[in-house]
Amino acid sequence: MKRILYALSALLLFSVSVIQAAENDTPEARINAAKVSIEKATVNASNIKSAIDDLQQANIYLKKAEDALASIGFMTFGDKKRALEKDVAHNAQMVGLYVSLSGLHASKARSDHDAEQYDKLTLITKKRIGIIESCRSELSKVKGDVAKLGSAASELSVLKSENSKLSEQVSKQNKEIIELKDKLEQARKAVVAPSSPAVVPVPVVK
């Protein structure tokens, strides 16, 4: 009994899916699907010319599909009906293809635009880096000059201190020279004073 129930439920589910597939496969369903895809693609295409051109082609095929569908009347049977349905299917397929093409063109245009923007930003960033690098090089040069000045200042300080020492020595030596000169003068005077009577000529007795 259970097996029969399982078999019946499976059959029911299968029939439902077959009916749904058949409904999706009708010319009307194809045209509706084509319309929806064009609407979505139109939003995606925005202002991209190549994508818009593709959608114009898609619309031409949609029109053809609608015309073929409109030609199927109550009195259209057999081969003629099948041929018109095939026309609808073909034109709906062409709509799908042009919608895909439009999507690819739109996507490419966006990637191109992005690449262009990245290029511009990279150029700006490189310029900034260039400016920073040149500032750094200037700074390094200035630092070198400052370091040179620092060493010159310390050399100057050493020289000043040496100069001061030498000046002291010179003044000391000058003092010594003066003292020595004084001593020499005194000594000369002392030497000159005792010898002066000897210079007086002694009178000669006849």
Added chain:
Amino acid sequence: MRRIVAVPFVLLTLMVATAYGAEAPKEIQGRFDQLSERASKLASTKVGEYAKDDIAAARTSISAAKLAQAAKNEKLALQKLEIAEVQLTIAEARTAEKEAAEQATLKRAQLKQQESRLDSFFQEGGK
């Protein structure tokens, strides 16, 4: 007299009809050759790598067109050729799109590299 006029007229009509009938398959054959050649050329370039499935789909459509032509169904053959033509255009567009996406990714990576270099300058300060 009427018969004399009618015979060449019928013959001429037959000749025109035959010529017209032979021209249509010639035109289809031309498109077969053109599309097959285009598919082969594309398959040997980057398109064959980036849009393999599209090329395969186009080739399937060309084969279907040939079958339809063999079955004397010219309308179906032309429809299949029409589909194949767009499928090949899609293959080219997909390749161009993928290449553009790759370029954008590359440029983005280059920008990121420069930005991180700039950031490192700022982080280092005046050192």
